[in-house]
Amino acid sequence: MIYLARNERPGYVPIRELAHEVGLSFHFLTKILQSMTAAGLLESHKGPRGGVALAREADAVTVYDVIAAVDGVSVFSECILGLPDCGSDHPCPLHDRWAQHRSKIEEMVRRETIAALARDAGRLGPSFRAG
Amino acid sequence: MIYLARNERPGYVPIRELAHEVGLSFHFLTKILQSMTAAGLLESHKGPRGGVALAREADAVTVYDVIAAVDGVSVFSECILGLPDCGSDHPCPLHDRWAQHRSKIEEMVRRETIAALARDAGRLGPSFRAG
């Protein structure tokens, strides 16, 4: 999404191009982007001159949105020990303390937009490739 | 370890008893406790009247120690996006921001002792069973 935010050209960007730029396999990236499209973060278009594009302006998409789309919102309520029944009514010994830090993290990702990260990525270097 | 910290009786506690109290299978808990023993957090003794016991006073064992023993210290330096090459010299767009929160979490677990959690577990209820 940062690549899309930094991309100046109008229209859709093919996943194959994205995959090459970001250093992921085409098939793998396709799977990830499908969940983003399903979540409404991306618009897609089939056929020639098709591809994906940001569905909203980059400053209207937060990291929280992306995490929610890819991993689900449950990561923001899970017990740090992994106990399935841990909750307010049946808290593990770390429940309250972890909940505080977890909400700090959630605040961070809710505040952080793709646009801001795209600006930083510009400062950091030409690529944020994985491999 | 919280159970051991709250246990008044002298001597070793058999893993089988611990497993029953905490609601984990004996074999599974055995495997976990072995890594804790190897890390020096627990002392163990074979044979009748054997079992495990805290190797140090509960207020001298931090949650960090336990995490380090069970999961390894790498969790405190890993990239939040999972990028293998992310680091100070090759940072991902979230690197710096995540590093700040990650160190906050590390501070929390370095500050938190088993003794403190044992006190809280007392307030919370009779058991911190998983199932």
Added chain:
DNA sequence: TTAATTACAGACAAAAGAGTCCGAAATATG
């Protein structure tokens, strides 16, 4: 010294996650 009890070590099985591949549906272009 024998039998019971216990942790230890490693092999094994199951489940989850990460990643790959293939065919189908849609669409732009000539």
Added chain:
DNA sequence: CATATTTCGGACTCTTTTGTCTGTAATTAA
């Protein structure tokens, strides 16, 4: 209309994690 291009959906494989089992060594107590 035909063809090339592109996403979509699901099935599949591979790897990692999680959890189980089996036997062995150590230790205690009678």
